[in-house]
Amino acid sequence: MKTLQWTLAAVLLCCHAVASADTLLIRNAQLHTMTAAGTLASADILVRNGRIAEIGSDLRAPEDSTELDAAGRPVTPALFAGITALGLNEIDMVWPSVDSAVTQIGSPPMRPEFNVVSAYNPHSSPIPVTRIEGFGFSLLGAMAGGSIIGGQGRTVLLDGGYDSFQGDPVLFIALGESASTLAGGSRAAQWMVLEQAVAESESTPRHGEHTLLTREGRAALKGYTRSGTVVFSVHRASDILQVLAFAERHGFRAVIEGGAEAWMVAAQLADAEVPVLLDPLQNLPDSFDMLGARLDNAALLHAAGVRISFSGAGTHHARKQRQLAGVAAANGLARDAALAALTRNPAEIFGLPGGRLERGVPADLVIWSGDPLELVESADHVILGGRLQPMRSRQTELRDRYLPVDATLPRAYIR
Amino acid sequence: MLKQACAALVLLGASGALQAANAFPSTYTPVASQPTLLRNATVLTGDGQRLEQADLLMAGGRIEWVGQGDVPPGTQEIDATGRWVTPGLIDVHSHLGVYPSPSVDAHQDGNEMSDPVTANIWAEHSVWPQDPGFGKALAGGVTSLQILPGSANLFGGRGVTLKNVYSTSYQGMKFPGAPYGLKMACGENPKRVYGQRNKLPSTRMGNVAHYRAEWIAARDYLDRWARYDAQVEAGDEEATAPLRDLKLETLAGVLQGEIIIHMHCYRADEMMTILSLAEEFDYRIGTFHHAVEAYKIADELAEKQVCGALWADWWGFKMEAYDGIQENIALVDRPPGGCAVVHSDSAEGIQRLNQEAAKAMGKGRRAGMAIEPEHAISWITANAARSLGIESMTGSLTPGKMADVVVWNGNPFSVYSKADLVFVDGALLFDRDDPARQPVSDFELGQLQGVKQ
Secondary structure (H helix, E strand, O other): OHHHHHHHHHHHHHHHHHHOOOEEEEEEEEEEOOOOOOEEEEEEEEEEOOEEEEEEOOOOOOOOOEEEEOOOOEEEEOEEEEEEOOOOEOOOOOHHHEOOOOOOOOOOOOOOOOEHHHHOOOOOOHHHHHHOOOEEEEEEOOOOOOOOEEEEEEEEEOOOOOOOEEEEEEEEEEOOHHHHHHHOOOHHHHHHHHHHHHHHHHOOOOOOOOOOOOHHHHHHHHOOOOOOEEEEEEOOHHHHHHHHHHHHHHOOEEEEEEOOOHHHHHHHHHHHOOOEEEOOOOOOOOOOOOOOOOOOHHHHHHHOOOOEEEOOOOOOOHHHHHHHHHHHHHOOOOHHHHHHOOOHHHHHHOOOOOOOOOOOOEOOEEEEOOOOOOOOOOEEEEEEOOEEOOOOOHHHHHHHHHOOOOOOOOHHHOO | OHHHHHHHHHHHHHHOOOHHHHOOOOOOOOOOOOOEEEEEEEEEOOOOOEEEEEEEEEEOOEEEEEEOOOOOOOOEEEEOOOOEEEEOEEEEEEOOOOOOOOOOHHHOOOOOOOOOEOOOOEHHHHOOOOOHHHHHHHHOOEEEEEEOOOOOOOEEEEEEEEEOOOOOOHHHOEOOOOOOEEEEEOOHHHHHHHHOOOOOOOOHHHHHHHHHHHHHHHHHHHHHHHHHHHHHHOOOOOOOOOOOOHHHHHHHHHHOOOOEEEEEEOOHHHHHHHHHHHHHOOOOEEEEEEOOOHHHHHHHHHHOOOEEEEOOOOOOOOHHHOOOOOOHHHHHHOOOOOOEEEOOOOOOHHHHHHHHHHHHHHHHHHOOOOOOHHHHHHHHOHHHHHHHOOOOOOOOOOOOOEOOEEEEOOOOOOOOOOEEEEEEOOEEEEEOOOHHHOOOOOOOOOOOOOOOO
16 A cells, blocks of 8 residues: 555656656655765755755755655665666567677677767667666677777766766777687687787788777777776786786776685785776686686675776666675675665776765666565655656556556457 | 276276386485474464464474474584574476586586477486585575476487486486376477578477377377286286387376476467467476466466466566566466475576575565465465475475475575574584585595695
């Protein structure tokens, strides 16, 4: 009954909000600020012009503002959906609907200039499916297709805008067992070709010289040497150490994605200030690169001072990121740290304006039915850029079509 | 008349058409155990009951009683105050052993992709009992699981139900008395795999034509054996037994009601076609697996007593999975007689069936369905046992059933909860606080020498 009331309330508020979206007052929130202020037991949040204008108690609602009573429920920053192909992939196995990798494009073989951002479609159905579960942003990944350099991506705010990109451009490089066929069958060759590519980016090749990069590729790669953000997909501890040395040699800001064995080199990662985006559900030796996979990887890395976030749930199941965080929390990671790994940490890693709730930051936040890491709970309201998002997706519409026990007309008429 | 027909069927089973019933027998023997009393727990029985501050006695590998009763001398007592007790979890759809970790090419033993009809293959002959996944699933509370072949083929072959206890042979894990399953598949997979070889089936209509041809052959096979048996019974010494055919023997087992159909099928319309097919050839569908559109035909499934073995939230990975919704499990569960089962199809998911059920419970509640933990637990215990045909032996904490029991450190539907203790046939085979009661597969043993764990 309570749920039903809230659903109705959500519908009413949503429609009202469309009329006056500029100012929104959320009352009585258990506010997870993800800042030094910690968690406030009962706070009001005033949202104006897309930003958090004020946080306090008993804030006065300006005229024409929409008011929402959180009734003590948790409010967090909108969550990070991980590295995905949201907006780049409608259905995995329907290849023409997938734009997240460049494969056979001829010679030269490496295309760091490939950038998935230009393929982004904000109307793709997995986006609302993900958004209504409390997710506000995702890093669009360029998957390894024809070479170990996948290409470039960027973080996108999942507000349905055509151009809602945020933060730093990111280059993707895949390493290890799964990528070795893309580099001559040896991980030593991966480093060989990467060094060659970096060298090419630093100088113009002689006429007729066999090259890995186009002129545009050289320019693109050069943009990342000297402090560009590069995500390395890699699991094995010894390979991670190679990444640290490579990044140091060429000035990349490395981020490890995967990192099943990252706990084994946690001290080195902490020293190098290299963050890890891991999948805390990985505890099986899925490959010989992952013999050290264990459930407390997140807890061990965090304890060693490594900044962590989560990725690995994929595109259609990006909403599973909450479960990744919950399982990490069940295996030794403090709940606040698990929540930070879904909010503040990825924002800091990828140079995003949000990820925390304080005055002046973009109002990207979620009101939850209960503990946001508990799987029986759900997002009640999602607010991005200060606007209440419709809590609808293709899936809720299918649900509502088949929920009525009886239908007089064929269900094709229910919508 | 009916009695005679039944007698004839039994005779057939013994003498001819179903000879394989006795091949590769289970050699599973429960690990020795002492009587164990769990005290003062919140107990979810698996079949709908929730008991507070309840005790449970296991003895001789069986559930003796739940609630209160006599405690024999020499009983080990475990204080379960604040903890929850459930039946051992059951996964009706696993590929552990046939697609084991590590997933190297040499381990791809789950899909015999050489013919659309491989009813002659048995998944058990691919099971690698050293798969590290078995131990991880045990830590997640899974005590029984069905290993199925993949879904490339219309008739994929026989599945096998195992007790989740490591052994050097799969036969040492084989669930005694569990019926065989037959894996079948609808839709995209068979038509894609064979269509790209320019071979039947390359379409959904090709799929159905092929099923029908095989069922006709299976019926003919049964008739041939019946004629032979009649000849023998009449004293005809010249009678020649038909040649055994392993494919048709499996299909005949389905027609005889001995083997349960587990059918991979996503789309509602295809499931309806399959239900009609089963009527045409007079066999029963046990469970539709994956069935992301089962919610569209929940009433029909309940009426035909067909289970839906489902994911909580998977969708979108292929065209026929596009209409998946998170209320699927709750909606299949909703009609009277509905049989919703949470399955994994995943070495990760099998470790967290309780969390998958929690997701489905949460979304069902939000859609207005009142679903309590004592009911939702049936999706991963009693209903799963029913799907596998082992409900008389396990799947609920009913006196006399196998003492397959999990002690959780809290509400199993909380993401923070974990299995503390897992009993299989009364033996403590996983203890989260005791490394001596945590299995390590041969593969994992001795890896990462020199790394401080």
